[in-house]
Amino acid sequence: MSDSAAHDFHGHAHFTAPPPGVVVRHDWTLPEVRALYELPLLELVHKAQSVHRAVFQDNKVQLCSLLSIKTGGCPEDCGYCPQAARYHKDTGLQAEKLMSVPSVLDAASKARAAGATRFCMGAAWREVKDGPQFDNVLEMVRGVKALGMEACATLGMLTDSQAKRLKEAGLSAYNHNLDTSEDKYADIISTRTYEDRLNTLERVRQAGISVCSGGIIGLGESVDDRCKLLLTLSNQEVHPESVPINALVAVKGTPLQDQKPVQTVEMVRTIATARILMPMAMVRLSAGRMQMNEEAQLLCMLAGANSLFFGEKLLTTGNPEYTQDMALLEKAGIRPLEPDTSR
Numbered sequence: 245m246s247d248s249a250a251h252d253f254h255g256h257a258h259f260t261a262p263p264p265g266v267v268v269r270h271d272w273t274l275p276e277v278r279a280l281y282e283l284p285l286l287e288l289v290h291k292a293q294s295v296h297r298a299v300f301q302d303n304k305v306q307l308c309s310l311l312s313i314k315t316g317g318c319p320e321d322c323g324y325c326p327q328a329a330r331y332h333k334d335t336g337l338q339a340e341k342l343m344s345v346p347s348v349l350d351a352a353s354k355a356r357a358a359g360a361t362r363f364c365m366g367a368a369w370r371e372v373k374d375g376p377q378f379d380n381v382l383e384m385v386r387g388v389k390a391l392g393m394e395a396c397a398t399l400g401m402l403t404d405s406q407a408k409r410l411k412e413a414g415l416s417a418y419n420h421n422l423d424t425s426e427d428k429y430a431d432i433i434s435t436r437t438y439e440d441r442l443n444t445l446e447r448v449r450q451a452g453i454s455v456c457s458g459g460i461i462g463l464g465e466s467v468d469d470r471c472k473l474l475l476t477l478s479n480q481e482v483h484p485e486s487v488p489i490n491a492l493v494a495v496k497g498t499p500l501q502d503q504k505p506v507q508t509v510e511m512v513r514t515i516a517t518a519r520i521l522m523p524m525a526m527v528r529l530s531a532g533r534m535q536m537n538e539e540a541q542l543l544c545m546l547a548g549a550n551s552l553f554f555g556e557k558l559l560t561t562g563n564p565e566y567t568q569d570m571a572l573l574e575k576a577g578i579r580p581l582e583p584d585t586s587r
């Protein structure tokens with residue numbers, strides 16, 4: 245599939261092929277990415293905003309809703325994650341069973357009524373296992389699609405046949421983050437490899453599901469690690485259609501609990517660089533908004549972020565209040581992508 249066939253967002257009036265003057269490259273080099281990342285900030289933001297406005301002419305922001313359909317008890321050891329079973333005694337996070345199909349669809353329907361056009365379901369699994377639980381997830385995907393929303397899931401590693409079944413159920417996108425650079429990866433996660441991650445992304449791509457993949461900043465990585473993550477994403481044969489940029493939420497009880505908070509300028513640089521490298525992608529200002537004031541969030545949007553998760557909770561950690569987010573968009577005159585009202 246080419247980049248030009250990558251978008252099917254409801255009501256999204258933007259080019260589906262790169263507009264004149266916007267170049268979609270797959271051969272970036274590390275010095276080039278670093279030179280962008282290190283531009284004087286206002287120059288970087290100007291460049292990113294120019295690319296953004298050329299592609300996303302309506303300049304709307306997509307509101308997405310996130311739900312943890314299966315919380316905690318995960319066998320992986322991701323150093324940032326409160327859902328890893330091995331940190332349970334220090335985080336105190338209670339593991340829960342997979343939610344029922346009706347309760348997930350009820351949450352999806354409320355999210356839609358509140359303005360979400362994308363519903364992302366997250367499960368604290370290392371990988372998907374075939375069986376009744378996966379069958380229920382497929383049912384959730386069908387239900388979310390029937391509500392007229394984009395359905396996204398993040399369930400860990402997938403096989404080819406599972407990716408195919410998710411596609412058949414109507415899944416719009418699969419989220420599977422590379423998180424950081426290949427070099428830094430082993431400091432953060434030991435229970436799976438970078439290659440495992442890339443292989444799942446390839447299976448998602450082959451199944452014809454749109455790819456959502458990004459990372460986290462604030463893990464103690466260097467600027468080169470950040471640039472290498474963006475380089476790996478942007479040198480994929482087809483760019484991810486969706487790139488979430490998370491600032492670490494340093495959760496007490498996880499190995500990364502004492503990491504220094506990410507500075508706004510670093511978040512803005514990362515988002516702007518992602519926008520320039522992957523002009524056609526939705527760049528999502530994801531975790532970490534609780535630590536950001538309104539101006540910082542607006543700067544991220546100026547730098548090319550065009551999606552937010554709304555709702556008081558991400559998966560297990562906090563997020564700004566819905567009314568606060570709506571007030572911010574309202575006062576800044578930022579229009580959300582409209583839900584599909586034909587259903």
Ligand code: SAM
Nearest residue numbers: 324325367368369398399400421490492493531
């Ligand atoms: N278990 C699946 C997986 O790891 O792919 C899906 C759920 S996992 C929680 C989804 C993503 O959330 C992770 O890849 C990571 O990028 C992000 N994440 C988890 N904990 C985070 C934290 N404390 N701060 C920021 N992002 C986090």
Ligand code: DTB
Nearest residue numbers: 366398488530531558559560561
């Ligand atoms: C992504 O990149 N960020 C979201 C979504 N994809 C699944 C998850 C953020 C989780 C933050 C920590 C938590 O709330 O547990």
Ligand code: SF4
Nearest residue numbers: 318320322325328368
């Ligand atoms: Fe498990 Fe995903 Fe958390 Fe890693 S990020 S511990 S795989 S839930």
